[in-house]
């Protein structure tokens with residue numbers, strides 16, 4: 316849509332009058348004005364002022380194959396013309412939905428056999444949440460219902476998704492969490508690790524799961540859910556001791572392990588799925604985002620053979636689903652997106668080329684005076700700002716430090732996200748080495764700006 320056309324030049328005013336934005340302080344947004352993005356190509360987005368930005372955040376962690384892929388838009392048009400909609404309820408399916416399920420399973424490995432489609436990552440979390448309880452009930456354990464999750468984890472904005480998430484400021488809106496969801500700590504060593512080494516802290520955090528299971532009773536716990544690497548919470552990469560211990564505990568007490576792969580799935584970590592990077596054996600995995608690279612909304616739950624067998628043979632009807640579960644046009648977009656990821660070997664490229672190259676450039680920022688740590692896996696980076704490297708002291712107002720760096724980058728043509736005093740990067744998987752250099756240089760300039768302008 317051409318918003319430079321005079322009739323549309325007042326988009327900002329119309330937006331302020333009629334559009335409530337997600338996760339936005341509307342009074343402030345209306346005063347500051349919204350940025351209006353009009354087009355995009357490759358790793359770049361453009362606004363209605365003609366400004367060009369390198370999108371270091373792949374939209375919202377999702378545009379893995381980059382913008383402007385006409386192969387996807389062509390596939391969508393073909394499907395729109397052939398069959399724009401049909402459902403997957405009541406004994407029917409469509410070709411794209413079924414072929415997409417097969418394709419996803421081909422990359423998930425033999426542990427998984429089935430896929431349940433949703434419209435988003437939040438719906439995928441609501442879906443496995445019900446499925447886990449239904450699974451245990453069918454096995455004769457109706458009391459195994461509690462789900463253990465983590466503080467500062469993110470699992471979406473629906474009632475179950477936000478309850479599973481560990482954001483206190485989300486729980487405060489809408490009387491959450493719902494009953495049956497409890498939270499343990501997160502493996503965020505830099506801020507919460509105290510005097511422990513990262514390895515000691517990782518172990519301690521994982522053992523909190525065991526303590527919580529024993530407190531509740533293993534016979535009452537259905538599942539533990541966690542992102543392989545926390546995304547929205549700050550790209551928090553757990554110490555090496557964390558995941559092996561979590562795996563051991565889930566197995567010991569027969570608790571379903573759920574890996575939320577909404578961000579880590581589809582190549583972000585240089586593996587098809589985040590659990591493969593860590594060698595985990597989850598039972599259920601919600602996915603979305605990179606599944607269609609955001610071209611159309613679609614999510615899914617990967618269901619392990621263990622759970623699928625019970626759902627099929629013991630449960631029968633799972634009274635759950637969405638009008639758009641397996642939407643044929645969204646599925647066609649996802650199929651073409653996955654074909655691009657395969658044909659262009661984007662997962663391998665992240666693993667062996669751009670990921671290591673990004674890691675080197677990103678880690679070089681750790682030497683900066685205002686940086687506490689700069690860590691990454693694949694093309695997912697987290698950079699901790701600090702007021703004092705030696706003591707890991709934070710800025711007086713951590714969120715102001717992050718916003719200062721983010722805004723400087725934005726003014727310089729780079730989109731990055733800040734979570735409090737952590738800078739997050741997650742560029743499209745097609746990013747080149749030169750573009751990675753540009754990203755690092757612009758972020759370094761933002762760090763210089765913070766060092767020169769904010770009291771420590």
Ligand code: PXG
Nearest residue numbers: 435436437469470471546547575577578603
């Ligand atoms: N799980 C994870 C791990 C996510 O990152 C969701 C579930 C929910 O997906 P949907 O499609 O319902 O949004 C997400 C989404 C941010 C940000 O500010 C992150 C997400 C969404 C919006 C903002 O980093 N992640």
